[in-house]
Amino acid sequence: MNPIVDREKGLIELGRRIEELKTLSATQNVDLSTQIAALEAEYAKIQQEIFGSLTPWQRVNMARHPKRPTAAEYIAKLDAFDELHGDRFFRDDPAVIAGFAKLRGRRVVVVGQQRGRDTKENVRVNFGMVTPEGYRKVRRLFELASHLGLPIVTFVDTKGADPGIGSEERAQSEAIASCLYALAESRVPSVSTIVGEGGSGGALALGLTDRIIMLQHSIYSVAGPEAAAAILFSDATKAPEAAASLRLTSDDAVLLGIADEVIGEPLGGAHRDKDATIELVLNAIERHLAELAPWTPERLQEARYRKYRQIGAWRARTAPSEQGPR
Amino acid sequence: MNPIVDREKGLIELGRRIEELKTLSATQNVDLSTQIAALEAEYAKIQQEIFGSLTPWQRVNMARHPKRPTAAEYIAKLDAFDELHGDRFFRDDPAVIAGFAKLRGRRVVVVGQQRGRDTKENVRVNFGMVTPEGYRKVRRLFELASHLGLPIVTFVDTKGADPGIGSEERAQSEAIASCLYALAESRVPSVSTIVGEGGSGGALALGLTDRIIMLQHSIYSVAGPEAAAAILFSDATKAPEAAASLRLTSDDAVLLGIADEVIGEPLGGAHRDKDATIELVLNAIERHLAELAPWTPERLQEARYRKYRQIGAWRARTAPSEQGPR
Amino acid sequence: MPMPEWLRSRKGAQTEEPAQWMKCPSCGELLYKSDLKANHEICMKCGHYFRMHAPDRIVSLVDGDFTELGAEIEPGDPLGWVDKRPYPDKLQSDREKSGLSEAVVTGFGAVGGFTVGLGVMDFYFRGGTMGTVVGDRVALLFERARERKLPVVLFTASGGARMEEGMLALMQLAKTTQAVERFRRDGLYYIAVLTDPTTGGVSASFAFQAHVVVAEAGAAIGFAGRRVIEQTIRQKLPENFQRAEFLLEHGAIDMVVERPKLKETLVRLLDYGVGAAQGASPNGRAR
Amino acid sequence: MPMPEWLRSRKGAQTEEPAQWMKCPSCGELLYKSDLKANHEICMKCGHYFRMHAPDRIVSLVDGDFTELGAEIEPGDPLGWVDKRPYPDKLQSDREKSGLSEAVVTGFGAVGGFTVGLGVMDFYFRGGTMGTVVGDRVALLFERARERKLPVVLFTASGGARMEEGMLALMQLAKTTQAVERFRRDGLYYIAVLTDPTTGGVSASFAFQAHVVVAEAGAAIGFAGRRVIEQTIRQKLPENFQRAEFLLEHGAIDMVVERPKLKETLVRLLDYGVGAAQGASPNGRAR
Ligand SMILES: [Zn+2]
Numbered sequence A, B: 001m002n003p004i005v006d007r008e009k010g011l012i013e014l015g016r017r018i019e020e021l022k023t024l025s026a027t028q029n030v031d032l033s034t035q036i037a038a039l040e041a042e043y044a045k046i047q048q049e050i051f052g053s054l055t056p057w058q059r060v061n062m063a064r065h066p067k068r069p070t071a072a073e074y075i076a077k078l079d080a081f082d083e084l085h086g087d088r089f090f091r092d093d094p095a096v097i098a099g100f101a102k103l104r105g106r107r108v109v110v111v112g113q114q115r116g117r118d119t120k121e122n123v124r125v126n127f128g129m130v131t132p133e134g135y136r137k138v139r140r141l142f143e144l145a146s147h148l149g150l151p152i153v154t155f156v157d158t159k160g161a162d163p164g165i166g167s168e169e170r171a172q173s174e175a176i177a178s179c180l181y182a183l184a185e186s187r188v189p190s191v192s193t194i195v196g197e198g199g200s201g202g203a204l205a206l207g208l209t210d211r212i213i214m215l216q217h218s219i220y221s222v223a224g225p226e227a228a229a230a231i232l233f234s235d236a237t238k239a240p241e242a243a244a245s246l247r248l249t250s251d252d253a254v255l256l257g258i259a260d261e262v263i264g265e266p267l268g269g270a271h272r273d274k275d276a277t278i279e280l281v282l283n284a285i286e287r288h289l290a291e292l293a294p295w296t297p298e299r300l301q302e303a304r305y306r307k308y309r310q311i312g313a314w315r316a317r318t319a320p321s322e323q324g325p326r
Numbered sequence C, D: 001m002p003m004p005e006w007l008r009s010r011k012g013a014q015t016e017e018p019a020q021w022m023k024c025p026s027c028g029e030l031l032y033k034s035d036l037k038a039n040h041e042i043c044m045k046c047g048h049y050f051r052m053h054a055p056d057r058i059v060s061l062v063d064g065d066f067t068e069l070g071a072e073i074e075p076g077d078p079l080g081w082v083d084k085r086p087y088p089d090k091l092q093s094d095r096e097k098s099g100l101s102e103a104v105v106t107g108f109g110a111v112g113g114f115t116v117g118l119g120v121m122d123f124y125f126r127g128g129t130m131g132t133v134v135g136d137r138v139a140l141l142f143e144r145a146r147e148r149k150l151p152v153v154l155f156t157a158s159g160g161a162r163m164e165e166g167m168l169a170l171m172q173l174a175k176t177t178q179a180v181e182r183f184r185r186d187g188l189y190y191i192a193v194l195t196d197p198t199t200g201g202v203s204a205s206f207a208f209q210a211h212v213v214v215a216e217a218g219a220a221i222g223f224a225g226r227r228v229i230e231q232t233i234r235q236k237l238p239e240n241f242q243r244a245e246f247l248l249e250h251g252a253i254d255m256v257v258e259r260p261k262l263k264e265t266l267v268r269l270l271d272y273g274v275g276a277a278q279g280a281s282p283n284g285r286a287r
């Protein structure tokens, strides 16, 4: 069970009681305003206590919250969407939703990783873990976008690429490497938004973009906190510590020069007001696309190159140079 | 049983007797020259009778002769060969042999369809019928050649693309279409040689080249004679008639403006003198490559476009034009 | 929408003696032709899709008129082919039955306001097989659309390359591929719509070289024919094998569209690509 | 061939106190180090491939000297990472053990007469993991080779992205991919040699972006680690799973080469591509 879901329970129960009192007050024509105001104050206090400041591990769980809006929900709010399927080779991977779309009237190619919203959908989309077929569909759509001159919009949400036998047999590494390559060579503007969990190379395959937007409680991580704890702390239960060490929050992403913008979430998380969150995200994407629209392909490629090139080089104070035999 | 193999039997027996007499003459020191000369004259006469003029159907069977040199044998006579494997997606198809090579010192990418020389090899190479994985390896190597500026040399020898369930599931049509596309967009010289059976789209996938060479008894056909007979004559035993109607010989290919050169075969077929045949083929390929080497990519593409564009338009006497509503 | 006069005249013999009824090959129901046409040529009882004649398809798509291209390119008999009948006889009887001069009609028209190069193959003419004329007309369509910087929409319906033109027919795969490649290299936009059936040489060339590959619901699509595969593997294939929906699941095509929604879908697909191309700087990459 | 002086000095601590014997982890045989080295670090008894140190690999490949590139790019501790030990301590001890400052050595040298940009990863330094320094050095290698229009040969050996550098390590997949892409876009030639093990972020970026992907015999290559997969599927994997030979069969790599033949193979592969490029007019297409 997701710890955030646990903590929410009392709050949700309190909210229900407030609603009940309001209904009672209206239908029975009794004045309960004092009681209601008291409960509302308590609600706000508890909400602030729980969600006012979240630890990294809590934010990981917020990013994984089962009610959190998924890629499909963002895509549903676009002005138009026509899904395109398949890698042309092997299979259509339902863990990737992709196609032509209009975002605030602008024609784009959109690609999203789809986490399941319930068990049935999770089985269908493999818990949002994309197979090589899925990445090859992604690559195909990136190349299509570049060919037609359409900007690329991605929604990132996966705990990682599928680690199954079939995925290894069908060259998962090559599939991810090809997505990265297609984004690197693309000649159109691109914006990725991390809407939930940005897990490792399987997430970055959709993320080598001109701009990176993160939702406040989304995460971007080199490895899952559980895996990192198991390997580095030799103790999988130390995931909360690992989550803190990994510096995987949206705030960290800004400090480390990776995220270009963070979209605030309602207190309690994006799922507490899906429509407003989605609205903010789409506005932000459109703002970045509008800014990039006049750029030439050469300028886009040069800026993108510099963006990722400068992440690193932590001790080198002088410009790198060649050194001969010594 | 291949009818040509049947007809050869008496001749091979006669050849063996001549060899025996020669050995006897040498070891026993008896003069058998009269007998030998007589048998040799008979050999030549029968050979001329059998092979002097072959019907189209006989040439089909010559093209399918189990001892006929295969792609691997041509490739073995190159100056160097380093095989490259795989489609990067799914499987390495052994029905395609492909890699870097040197042909008369010239660096090339070579791609050949490999028919089996015996039952065991036939099982391994699926009787020379290429699967989508094989065509995707081919496409990858065409693109590699174009990127590195290496000419493309292909050896065509297949009764057709694999018609199995798996091949349909993995989009055989798309795989062949992509090979054709890769040849059309390639910016390097390309020469295909039909060394045996050039069967339908599965053969042409390696054949949209700047130059087309055919061995004398190779065939290039829109459909297998058996299939054509079954469909058009409603009688699969009419394959000989269908073979004649299909105009599938190398002579036809020249008359129809498709083959650029035909390499003569020894009387009795290429397998009667493999080394000499292979030598002639490699010389011809090198001659065409040398001619094309100084051409710019633009000139190559333009000439290639015209080559295939002009095949057809049989009744149009005037230049095509648009016609409005009438 | 009325059928343009020129299209009516092309349909020739067929429209002069119209049979009132059609029998559904799937459920056996007798259907009024006029009702069937009003229902997009889909059986009202069982939903079976009748194969559409090219002129009917064109009329169902274009906003108004249609300017034909390459009608002068007419078939010959390059190989002097005779099987049970001479090839020219077969061509003549298909011409009379269909009112068409060959198995594809190509030209320019507007679809939902977008002027496009439009090609429609007709299975009723020699099973939609591709000989030199189909190759020439398709190539010409891409060449002229390229000159005019217009997108191409191509409806396929084909049993493959036409045997009666031998090697020449096979080479049309090369010709059409080159025309598509040159067209795409200029950054132009190509949508293929695969209808029942799309197999063999057409499937293995321009059908799968489009940016977007749409299939009509239920269409049989593949390289090898169903019977060839059944003979090879000596067992019956499942009913859905090689159907559009099967291909969608196997990742081979972009979408399956029901016929009544085809035009509106095409208009949306055109809008994405054409709208983009207006402000685009295509990069010359092909795929 | 003698080890260049600068390389010997880099190996530092390791060469000062040389143990005479090595125990084969596969068959348990005790092997003289000098014999092992003469045998390409392959167990004389069972054929087990010992993982090679980067300097040894470089010496085994280059004709003469090697000009190092990017040695000044040294690791920091961008996240202030502490698990059981602080990250700087781990770096320091690996530095002492390996004589290397990071998990990759990059530079220029001649291999069989062909001057190339050469990168060699070292599994003995932090399991060959890629942090910002590996990313910077690899990107710099491709940038400098691009300026000099030289081919690149890159030996991978990596457990993936380095966790101790968090998101920054992940972003090195993007950085290196861009450098490879820009390099290839200029028509230049890149050969990757995948050695044991090549997994995770390195496998999913520059390892599989080469024109020719060679694997050393027996090398484990994959995206997910073997243990992760076994935990997921709750069963043991076959021994050959994710081995170079397995990948060859599944079409993922171009060739499997035995270590003693590696140099001669590379020289031939370089000859094809470099020889061609001299007279070529590359078309700018990437793949
Ligand atoms: Zn019906």
Ligand SMILES: [Zn+2]
Residues within 6 Å of the ligand: D024, D025, D026, D027, D028, D029, D043, D044, D045, D046, D047, D048
């Ligand atoms: Zn051993």
